Amino acid sequence: MxxxxxxxxPVAAIVxxxxxxxxxxxxxxxxxxxPDRIAGEVRRLADELAASYSQVVIGYADCGTYGALDEVCDDLGLRRLPGLHCYDVYAGASRLETFFSEQPGTYLLTDFLVRSFARTVLQELGLDxxxxxxxxxxxxxxxxVWLAQEPDDELLSLAQHAADRIGLPLTVVETGDRGLEKALADLLLPAVSLG
Structure with a gap:
């Protein structure tokens, strides 16, 4: 994958x-x-892995590629995770639609983004x-909105700090990894015999 x-x-932990x-x-x-680079990097790695594996699957949703990742999947006969973003996989697309219809200005975080906020958001966007x-x-x-997969006091503190840094109130929605696990099972079961 x-x-x-x-x-x-979390994918490796579920696997x-x-x-x-x-x-x-x-x-x-x-x-x-x-995100304009995602499809090309997936294609490059898929071509490389094809020599070593009988099946390759893609652990990405569309992730801002606007269909470019689907073109790679179609070209190479690969399957990917459903949805527009990993947020769909964690929280469910209909739940996200509700968040955005209730409050269109919703900024989403996952556990990964909570942990890496200083690097992936503050530093990368120059806010530091x-x-x-x-x-x-x-x-x-x-x-x-923090889509909390494994909430604990440390992550809650980091999520609150991230929200404070961008001056927005924090809402915590516990999602766990059930959505990710189901999406992985749906993706992997047709590709390989998992026993």
Whole structure:
């Protein structure tokens, strides 16, 4: 499985727990800051892995590629995770639609983003050096929703700190990893005999 680096750890944990004969090959999570590169990197790694594996699957949703990842999957005969983003996999697409219809200015975090917020958001967007960019990036956002897979006090503190850094209230929605596990089972069971 070629997996987004932002979900590779929980994917590997589920694969191990379920005893599935799957190797997880992550791509850098910072590709999400340049989603136009995701499809090309997936194609490159899929071509490389094809020599060693009889089946390759893609542990990405569309993730901002606007169909480019689906074109790669169609070209190479690969399957990917459903949805527009990993948020759909964790929370369910209909739940996300509700969040956005209730409050269109919702900014989403996963456990990965909570842990890596200083690097993946503050540093990558330059907010650590130019805090006045906050209004440029976040002026139309009204809240942060943390889709908590494994909530604990440390992650809650980090999520609150992330929300505070961008000046938005925090809402915590516990999702666990059931949605991810189901999506992985749906993706993997047709591809390989998992026993």
């Amino acid at each position: 070629i997996a987004c680096g932002a979900i590779a750890q 191990s727990r379920r005893g599935w004969p799957v190797d997880v090959h992550p791509l850098p999570p910072l590709l999400h800051n340049q 050096r130019y805090p006045d960019l906050r209004d440029t990036y976040f002026t139309h956002y009204t809240r942060v």
